[in-house]
Amino acid sequence: MSSSDGTVRPDFESVFRAEYGRTVAALIRRFGFEVAEDAVGEALVVALERWPVEGVPPNPGGWLTTTAHRKALDRLRRSEVGSRKESEASYLGSLPVEPLPDDGVVEDDRLRLVFTCCHPALALEARVALTLRLVGGLTVQEIARAFLVPERTLAQRITRAKKKIADAHIPYRVPSAEDLPGRLAGVLHVLYLVFNEGYLATAGSDVRDELALEAVRLTRVLHSLVPAEPEVTGLLALQLLTLARRPARVVDGALVPLDAQDRSRWDAALIAEGHALVRSCLEIGQPGPFQIQAAVAAVHTDAATFADTDWSQIVALYDQLLVVAPSPVVALNRAVAVGELDGPVVALRLVDSLELTDYADWHATRGELLRRLGRASEAASALERAAELTANEAQGTFLARRLAALPE
Known part of the structure; x- marks a missing residue:
């Protein structure tokens, strides 16, 4: 202001x-x-x-x-x-606003607004924009700048979304207790996307801190409204534990891989809060995707050094995540953990089976494994392709330095 x-x-x-x-x-x-x-x-x-x-x-x-x-x-x-x-x-x-007195759901106008903004009838881009505008209070200019779209385009997106809410008579209410779990997942997905775009921007500069922090703030609001929902707790824990590593994650304009980060720069207060939230999820005993990802982040932040990381526990958590939320990206992250546990040969075989040829991180992961195996020429090709596919400046700088360090 x-x-x-x-x-x-x-x-x-x-x-x-x-x-x-x-x-x-x-x-x-x-x-x-x-x-x-x-x-x-x-x-x-x-x-x-x-x-x-x-x-x-x-x-x-x-x-x-x-x-x-x-x-x-x-x-x-x-x-x-x-x-x-x-x-x-x-x-x-x-x-109508359906009262939900017996399942811990808090009736609150903000909660109604969050569910309205994130209604599945709206396009995902519209859900993100509406949530940031109406719930988060960001200006159209701020949201457009964060997502690298013209201000006019963003304004039209919001206008169309509000018109659809009115035309389709999308209700301004919290879903019924029966429908809440499915609808809540959509809300959490929006907040997860907003956080990720802030933490590692799709394009342009390395981060947009204000966007990541806004996602955390909105997740805190949601957590205060539905504290008994373990996946909300899990997402908040994941955000805090991820954000805790931010001070050591980008140095001199380049991403710093986990094994090279100065862990003394990690935010101890955020880590402590995140760990407490993960423990509360474990006590509930209803694991979901965000809780499992938060547990992975907790294992990483619990290790005093990279060498102290409990990779067997991380692999086990990714095995669980592949059951509840299978995806090639989860499989890729599991392969990275397997590489630390069983070596690059085993990991490369897993990575090659995925064939995520349009995904920069897949090529970057292959390049790193090939580098560790001494296959410099193949590593260079993989890293060059990763650099071509990324529009993030910090990631591009890191890949360029990795390429330059390869032996001739």
Whole structure:
């Protein structure tokens, strides 16, 4: 959030970002998406004008909600399309919200909004954009920049998604207890994609920290709303344990592989929190994909050195992951762990059986195994292909250095 002179007010911005989703969610039921967003935007402008002079109120969220509510009413009264908005608001207000008193689900407007934004009827790209905009409070400009798409394209994507919600009468509610597990998986997938794009961007610079941190914040919100759901806990643990390694992961513009990272730079507080979350998942005893991935991350962060890593445990966890969520990428990660346990010959045979020829990490993994086997020429070809397939600058720099270090 910037003032009129262009200076940034980080204290206010953090408050606005934290309260935006809560405030929009509170207004959508009565006023609909468009009026709710506009009213909250106007309330934020008033806050930016008044709070520097009067101070941040004791309950900033309540202040913003009250102010936005008044702005919404004013907008409806003076708008030429007020009757249409009232009709939309009436539709949203009439939607049934199924109470779920016996399964630990917390009724909360933000939770309804998350499930609406991540409804399976919407395209995945639209789900991601809507979640970041309405729940996370990111601007269209911020989201477009994060995903390297034109601002106009992103705005159109959000507009179409909101129109589809209205046209298809997608309900503004938490799914029934019976449907919750399947729908929750879709929400977690969106948050997982947002985190991954922030932690290792598909293209451009190495990371977009603000996107990864936003995914963690949204997952924390979801975890506070449905604390009994182990896969939510698992995703939060996975994010924290992954983010903990961030300070040692990129040095001088190049990715640093796990075996070369300075582990003293890992964030001990995030690791401790992540481990505690993994332990709580183990106590529940209902393993799912995110919990298993979090357990893998816990094993890595539990090792004082790369040599201390319990690779047999990691292979066993990947075996379990292949049962609950089989994919070629999981098989590739398992092959890397097998390479540390049984050697590069065994691992290369597993990697070659996958034939992920359009996947940069597959070629990079083959190149590393071939390098360890002393097959420099083949390693060079694999690393060159990996470099061609990646658009991430930090990964490209790492691959170029690996190539340069190969013997002639």
